[in-house]
Amino acid sequence: MKIITYNVNGIRAAIRKDFISWLSATNADVVCLQEIKIQKKDFPYSLFEELGYECYIYPAQKAGYSGVAILSKRKPQEVVFGCGISRYDEEGRILRAVYEDVTVMSVYMPSGASRPERQQFKLTFLEDFYDYIQDLKATVPPLVICGDYNICHRAIDIHNPKANANSPGFTPTERAWFSNFLDLGYVDAFRHFNKEPHHYTWWSFKANARARNLGWRIDYQLIDSALIERAQKCVILSEAKHSDHCPVLSEID
């Protein structure tokens, strides 16, 4: 099973950049999207259904903001929208598809970069998400937690660790949270296969950052350690340029 996670920064903008033909060529079975920035009534279901995908959409209440989706060629046993905590669910951040042998989650974690109140919101989200996954883990098939975590875990995951030592997304608190979260029993799939630096999934639009590869690795597939031996690969698809993020692809037998 091929799984892709991709923060598309507006699904309509991505489609204008030939996202559909790119997606078709990937042959992905399950696609987790973040920042779809579209309401259900405007979602172009038929473009994806023609490729064989069922579309599960969980928009934010506020138009043009946030929102996650899962596209699936495999019929899930169940799809669960949100986590039950309204301050997160109204922002369209958490969605999961449950299959016989695996649960695939699409998560868009808050960014704290815009202002201090949002960083505090993010830190609270992280604590709540930890508890949520700890509880969920006991009740569903092993999870692949895909999404935009808005956190660089280690110095190797960011182009300039010293200058960003206290930047939202790379604070010691967030990095420690990430380590603790993995200790629940998850493996950073990309890092499992690739120990090399300079692999990022997001670049600022400013200062020609992408062309210079001045990026951050903030998009992940965290795979339950009980599943990791079934993982065949996990790669960053940095050639895909429909967004300020790029996709991450894993393949699980």
Place this chain on the structure above:
DNA sequence: ATGGTCGATAGTCGA
């Protein structure tokens, strides 16, 4: 150099 660039929207806001 105290900026810069996007997307969705119609407010500027959020990233």
